[in-house]
Amino acid sequence: MITKVRSILENSPLTLILVGGLAAFSAYFSMYAFRKPFLAAQFQAVDGWHIDFDFKSALIIAQVIGYTLSKFIGIKVVSEMPSEKRALSILLLVGLSWLALVGFAVLPAPYNLIMMLINGLPLGMIWGLVFAFLEGRKSTEVLTVILSASFIIASGIMKSVGTWLMLTWGITELWMPAISALIFFPLLALSLIGLSCLPPPSIEDELARTKRVPMDKCARKQFVKENFVCLMFLIAAYVFFTALRDIRDNFTTELWQELGYGGQALIFTLSELPITLIALVIIFAMKYVKDNYRAFFLTQTVIIFGALLIAISTFAFESNYIDAVSWMILSGMGLYIAYAPYGALLFDRLLAAKRFAGNAGFIIYLADSAGYAATLSILLAKYFVFDTQNWLSFYIQLSYLTAFMVCVFIVGSILLNTFSSNRFSAQQVTA
Template identity: 40%
Template structure:
């Protein structure tokens, strides 16, 4: 039986990025700021090849009794889902050389898939949304590998993670602008938007290649980061499986409703009477981006990883409380739609962002695991996207005809209660596990 991997596709000869030599970054602060900017800008451009189609609503289009946009979303998420399962092994075992080629090849495949999506007739073009999702689903782990294992990774991870809060609104605004001012049709907008993001992506990938490797001081505090073999991955799961299951269930809830808000925010804004204002996407996501960056990035100041890991649980719990309270107040008529969308977005990303930046990073450092964070992120992501697909498909198969605003506002309240309970249980497990480790080996 043949098995083809990305390593088989990439050239085996070592090729250096054909641009200027590495920049001379000396002070830790300059390295951190430069790395944060490079990672943020790179993933923002990558997001442009993923989510611009969501600005379209495809009104009235249905196939097999299911809304056309829902079919596109589900197809793309299925591609993402497969990528997350594949990425558990690929990202865990990925070596650090030639990562720029992986980024450009995967993004190029995703871009070509949107061209084929526009050319082929509906509903047969839906398959290309799935093809788009698979390569893009691999890229988070590749980009994160540039910044993990550093004393400043909390700040760097927050900067990278908030890129998809900001970019979620930014790329929709770009898509809306292309449709309104350039007459680009709904089917063509994701491919044409790629023209906007392609050249900047090349520049920002080059910037990431200039990021210096972690120092000895970084490795002393955050552990050496290396590829994980299959036996090593199994050992981590065996050692921490109860806590990981609880944490991943929390992440599943956050992923489901973060995806609903992200993919169908255009539909919700239209229901709320804001359908002709493409700038609304950036206006809501910008304060969320700044707030999350401040909250999550400030954990860099907490040098003790065990304490920072517990604080991450507090941040996640607060996110669930904010999400549920925002929806409760909105349904009671006490807050306007704009405040509700910002509040639920802030709360959901307070849960979602730590898992993509600091949660597993601090877990590895806290329990002194020699490996990489990509394995755990992709393990959680694979479960999260299973939940996201399940909810979208169930809503259609069960013929739940409610509009997105009432569906989202009601369900987020139940999400918050369940998520808060699971977060408390996860924090309790890892706190006891950490105390036990201190008693055994005397570490702190």
């Protein structure tokens, strides 16, 4: 059946986009059910937890440690993964994360903390494995628009699902994460079948975006050596976005409570919908930029715009020009306008512009490993250095810092690629 469907998709670009986009969206959306619902719980007065440290915060740190380790492992695993093993690998990795959630519910505190670390350990590789099905195509922007919608809206939806299970069905905080995940397991399985049906990039795709192949250690070293300074600028900016995004994502409940909107399950979802729409329209528009170097440059300009929107909206909120909901929407819009293009198209276009035979998963995981290591460091700093500061104040200060540093690094990248003697050749990179 898969062979027959693949043949149909090879001869119908529109059908390929519909099937591939929906399957990728569903796969990554489902993964969030295994990662995020626990954030909807408060975990106050947990039996067996006698340490003078917030239990939920300990869970977040444990999962982030696992997720960060996963990103470092993914540099090798994702970049070297053969295409025929991707779907099964995703299923096994997500299955392991679910078993960890069951272990979290069964084991008493504090021993269940290790289960949350194990939960995060396999999930950090899912984005790269899903994105690998889509990269290197002329339709990559369209496909990744659909994929990117998943991680923008999924977190809010999964927290709403978790809240709904606890409030409506009386599911305990400890079992809610495993039950939330189980609900989405059939959708994950169906989506992996869909991804397995996708044909590899065509010859036309390879001419436009370069051939995508697994990268061994030598290929990875060569790419980094040739593009070291450019990668440092881009990854440095990405580090700040990742930290800000993860703080916002992990502590949305606390932020909304401090803003006066606690206990409203739908606030997570409704606030993310306009953010999703605007961010995805911008990514989709890049499809019409055929020249890979020009698309790479324009994407960096969009990133700067997103950073400025974060700073301006935060200043407007602090100055009482806009209310809390408007600020969360506008600052989130700026964050995702800038953050989403990294995994969706910036590195894909960089690879195409350089005409380097490899895969974008390697670059994504270089950036992700640095980003989540920084996130972990910032979390620890918040708890042990800035422990008296509330999350709202901390998030506001981090927003300003992120906006400033991102502008510095991205401007540096643009200047480097504009004036460097090794600048891309526009004649070689037209898609």
